[in-house]
Amino acid sequence: MDEEYDAIVLGTGLKECILSGMLSVSGKKVLHIDRNKYYGGESASITPLEELFAKFNAPAPDETYGRGRDWNVDLIPKFLMANGLLVKLLIHTGVTRYLEFKSIEGSYVYKGGKISKVPVDQKEALASDLMGMFEKRRFRNFLIYVQDFQEEDAKTWKDFDPSTANMQSLYDKFGLDRNTQDFTGHALALYLDDGYLQQPAIQTIRRIKLYSDSLAKYGKSPYLYPMYGLGELPQGFARLSAIYGGTYMLDKPIDEIVLSEDGKVVGVRSGNEVAKCKQVYCDPSYVPERVHKKGQVIRCICLLDHPIANTKDALSTQIIIPQKQVGRHFDIYVSVVSYTHQVAAKGWFIAMVSTTVETNDPESEIKPGLDLLGPIRQKFISISDYYEPIDLGSQSQIFISESYDATTHFETTCLDVLKIYKRGTGEDFDFSKVKVELGEEDQ
Amino acid sequence: MATNRSGAAQRPNGAPQTKVCQFKLVLLGESAVGKSSLVLRFVKGQFHEYQESTIGAAFLTQTVCLDDTTVKFEIWDTAGQERYHSLAPMYYRGAQAAIVVYDITNQDTFGRAKNWVKELQRQASPSIVIALAGNKSDLAAKRMVEFEEAQAYADENGLLFMETSAKTAMNVNDIFLAIANKLPKSEGAGAAGAGGARRLADGEQPRPSSCCK
Numbered sequence A: 001m002d003e004e005y006d007a008i009v010l011g012t013g014l015k016e017c018i019l020s021g022m023l024s025v026s027g028k029k030v031l032h033i034d035r036n037k038y039y040g041g042e043s044a045s046i047t048p049l050e051e052l053f054a055k056f057n058a059p060a061p062d063e064t065y066g067r068g069r070d071w072n073v074d075l076i077p078k079f080l081m082a083n084g085l086l087v088k089l090l091i092h093t094g095v096t097r098y099l100e101f102k103s104i105e106g107s108y109v110y111k112g113g114k115i116s117k118v119p120v121d122q123k124e125a126l127a128s129d130l131m132g133m134f135e136k137r138r139f140r141n142f143l144i145y146v147q148d149f150q151e152e153d154a155k156t157w158k159d160f161d162p163s164t165a166n167m168q169s170l171y172d173k174f175g176l177d178r179n180t181q182d183f184t185g186h187a188l189a190l191y192l193d194d195g196y197l198q199q200p201a202i203q204t205i206r207r208i209k210l211y212s213d214s215l216a217k218y219g220k221s222p223y224l225y226p227m228y229g230l231g232e233l234p235q236g237f238a239r240l241s242a243i244y245g246g247t248y249m250l251d252k253p254i255d256e257i258v259l260s261e262d263g264k265v266v267g268v269r270s271g272n273e274v275a276k277c278k279q280v281y282c283d284p285s286y287v288p289e290r291v292h293k294k295g296q297v298i299r300c301i302c303l304l305d306h307p308i309a310n311t312k313d314a315l316s317t318q319i320i321i322p323q324k325q326v327g328r329h330f331d332i333y334v335s336v337v338s339y340t341h342q343v344a345a346k347g348w349f350i351a352m353v354s355t356t357v358e359t360n361d362p363e364s365e366i367k368p369g370l371d372l373l374g375p376i377r378q379k380f381i382s383i384s385d386y387y388e389p390i391d392l393g394s395q396s397q398i399f400i401s402e403s404y405d406a407t408t409h410f411e412t413t414c415l416d417v418l419k420i421y422k423r424g425t426g427e428d429f430d431f432s433k434v435k436v437e438l439g440e441e442d443q
Numbered sequence B: 001m002a003t004n005r006s007g008a009a010q011r012p013n014g015a016p017q018t019k020v021c022q023f024k025l026v027l028l029g030e031s032a033v034g035k036s037s038l039v040l041r042f043v044k045g046q047f048h049e050y051q052e053s054t055i056g057a058a059f060l061t062q063t064v065c066l067d068d069t070t071v072k073f074e075i076w077d078t079a080g081q082e083r084y085h086s087l088a089p090m091y092y093r094g095a096q097a098a099i100v101v102y103d104i105t106n107q108d109t110f111g112r113a114k115n116w117v118k119e120l121q122r123q124a125s126p127s128i129v130i131a132l133a134g135n136k137s138d139l140a141a142k143r144m145v146e147f148e149e150a151q152a153y154a155d156e157n158g159l160l161f162m163e164t165s166a167k168t169a170m171n172v173n174d175i176f177l178a179i180a181n182k183l184p185k186s187e188g189a190g191a192a193g194a195g196g197a198r199r200l201a202d203g204e205q206p207r208p209s210s211c212c213k
């Protein structure tokens, strides 16, 4: 440990592991430390099942849960957008070769107390009970507009300037009603609240395009999920970092981040050892005095021995409950994975209900989500603070990631990583730095 | 019966229907015992006197042709994560074979190798095929681990055992071939059971299960 590094990365959550990989690939000498003896921090998948029960102080699971080691339960639920940033990072860095994925079978949205499939093509749109006859036609015109929309070609904007006009005015242009706006903004564009309505329409158009491009990739839904759980993702990027020379130390407590007189980081101390470095990259838990609380996220892990009603017995789904449907500011998300992803014993399902906390009684906030699940065999609730750094780290050279938000995909995660990389290195990540041989090895 | 450097599945004459089986093989052992050198010798037929500590290449494939079967090894090298005992569980996951390497000129590395074997027996799939490789056999003059001692240990634990030299190529192909022969090649053997799962970059079709016609 007593060496000098370009960068020391603290914590092996997904963001830190991607950063570590990108830094190593760029030729930096990286030391990557975690205080835990496992990879993943908050983005770990807990295994065996006994470990999960112990973590939440619950009595050990009985034999109906099958073999404990067949379970890998995520603490933070997220899916990958098939055409999203994380998939691009995985492919460009070659990390995808360590992983296998399955498509999420269906994406549902909650309306008037029940769930409906988010239509993925014209046929489904016509059959959908989300809209009436005339609304369907208007929605179709809207989708065609978005599909044909090209940012570089003003002709496709059709007398509408998407960089100045807001999204509300685009909805109004097509005469879409509140319900349609709701599922478009929340189940297609994946906004957490309604702030986007007053923002330039271009942002929402990009998101709907991401949704439909992702859908076009594999069909059933725009989402992918890794076999054995999300915990595989940080491990894959950690391996990338190690392949490019990164040094890994788990189970290593960090006692101090050592600063020079002018407040710039010079090293990291663990016991009597100090590793010198020029920069530190870390998650908020390593620097409580350098982050502030922005809010809270509630997540409820539910173990079920049956699929969710009205999803055609799907082995995986996402259900979005738009805020307005249940009188809230933020959406409630339900994500379901199961034994088919090697994250649960045969016959078992894991549903996760999550949202951004708005009241003093977060547990009752997620009730509409829990009510969709049917009988729940076991429930684990966690409420986590959501932190962001107090500064950008330019003076201290300590670059801190934001906590994982309530979104159910990785787009904000990747954007945070790319921003931090740029703050730390002063440049955008150059994907061509990943050695070509990496691709050629895979004959 | 030779290994096939092109990596493409070759079919012996007169046997048009060869079964292709894919297996994940992991390397374990102390730093500098020659793990990467063994892989480099096996996959590319090369040896570097000053092989750097593993950087940049830790995932290689190589194919071995048996009589009726083509065995494709997906070879995982540790990428140095073993240095501070920080190997990710992903590394072992689904591994159907392992080569535990020690350096015959260094007794400590043999002790470490025994620990790796213990961990494999405890943590890995019960059907994993484990081979023990006493590497750097070209340096017999500096030998610190007796052949008989290692052979006896291997016999006790049901391991394949050979002394190898990545430098002279002695027994390198042979140890992979011995593993290929010992691996179960029935339909679906060792498969993760992950029907329909896909690798993203590889043409986006579902990956064949580890053993398929």
Ligand SMILES: Cc1cc2nc3c(=O)[nH]c(=O)nc-3n(C[C@H](O)[C@H](O)[C@H](O)COP(=O)(O)OP(=O)(O)OC[C@H]3O[C@@H](n4cnc5c(N)ncnc54)[C@H](O)[C@@H]3O)c2cc1C
Pocket (backbone or CB within 6 Å): A047, B088, B089, B090, B092, B093, B094, B095, B116, B119, B120, B121, B123, B124, B125, B126, B192, B193
């Ligand atoms: C050296 C070593 C160190 C490890 N360190 C860690 C660690 O630090 N943290 C960690 O989380 N994991 C660790 N592991 C465990 C490793 O991650 C597991 O082997 C892996 O998670 C299990 O996945 P698998 O796909 O290999 O399936 P395996 O469990 O290996 O098995 C494949 C198949 O064999 C069958 N099978 C396996 N075991 C049994 C059994 N006992 N009875 C009946 N059938 C069985 C199952 O049907 C399974 O589908 C370590 C493993 C090894 C070898």
Ligand SMILES: Nc1nc2c(ncn2[C@@H]2O[C@H](COP(=O)(O)OP(=O)(O)OP(=O)(O)O)[C@@H](O)[C@H]2O)c(=O)[nH]1
Pocket (backbone or CB within 6 Å): B029, B030, B031, B032, B033, B034, B035, B036, B037, B038, B048, B049, B050, B051, B052, B053, B054, B078, B080, B135, B136, B137, B138, B139, B164, B165, B166, B167, B168
């Ligand atoms: N004489 C001799 N030297 C060898 C042999 N195999 C490897 N070496 C040398 O031993 C050194 C270490 O070899 P590596 O292949 O890098 O060892 P490794 O186990 O992959 O090491 P790490 O990547 O650090 O874990 C290199 O200098 C090799 O040239 C061998 O069979 N004979």
Ligand SMILES: [Mg+2]
Pocket (backbone or CB within 6 Å): B035, B036, B037, B053, B054, B077, B079, B080
């Ligand atoms: Mg090596």
